[in-house]
Amino acid sequence: MENYFDLYGKVAVVTGASSGLGADAALAYAKAGADVALLARRIEKLNEVKTEIEQLGRKVVAVGCDVTKEESVKTTIQTVLESFGHIDILLNNAGVAVRGGVDSMSVEDWDKSFDTNVKGIFLASKYVLPQMMERGYGKIVNIASVNAVVADKFDAFIRHSYNSSKAAVVGLTRGMAASYAKYGITVNAIGPALFESEMTSGTLFKSEEFLNKYNASNPSGRPGKKGELNGTILYLSSDCSSYVQGQFIIVDGGGALV
DSSP: OOEEEEOTOEEEEEEESSHHHHHHHHHHHHTTTOEEEEEEHHHHHHHHHHHHHHHOOOOOOEEEOTTOOHHHHHHHHHHHHHHSSSOEEEEEOOOOOOOOTTOOOOHHHHHHIIIIIIIIIHHHHHHHHHHHHHOOOOEEEOOOOOOGGGGSSGGOOOOOHHHHHHHHHHHHHHHHHHGGGGGGGEEEEEOOOOOOOOHHHTTTTGOHHHHHHHHHSSSSSSSSOTTTTTTHHHHHHSSTTTTTTSOOEETTGGGGOO
């Protein structure tokens, strides 16, 4: 039986790969046989992930990149193409979660959310897409959030710019999917709920009150565990999803159901 999850011979680019869900996904790609390009601003953290992937016997490069800066993204993608010759998979994972409501947050914080969460996807995709279109193959996976469609219900964790920027990711995904399907490129999005990561461990996971409320409101009774997002990422990055376009798959333990 053909293994549609086999990524041998594929090259995957992961933004926000220095820790958390991005680092986990990069390792999952390598374990599935892909060579990997790790992108993030913190090169020292990227090199830690790079070492783990090298131990799996896969080719890997780590490149410092600020996804909010066009020249940085352009130069980084050129470096990846020089290293590997092509890019098959782009996981747009880099993101930030800025707290605050419309009545209180600064314009700078609002812009920070959209620059990273939306502009970052636009720029990475802009410079990866041409060679995918030329080759007639590509898999783009955008990490949105369950909060694109479900509002934060606890006052202490209101994040209006996060809600709206992640909803924009879903809209961008659908538009890209419709435009690039004819080139053999699939574009889909994933909406994780709460997973422990560097972004959440210092805030949400330190609040027992928040976790108790979250667990009580989620049918699974808990946040997501390390690695539980990887199956969905691999599905959308592999030929298992060759006829899946513009979808938004929520991975939240059923939280959006209630």
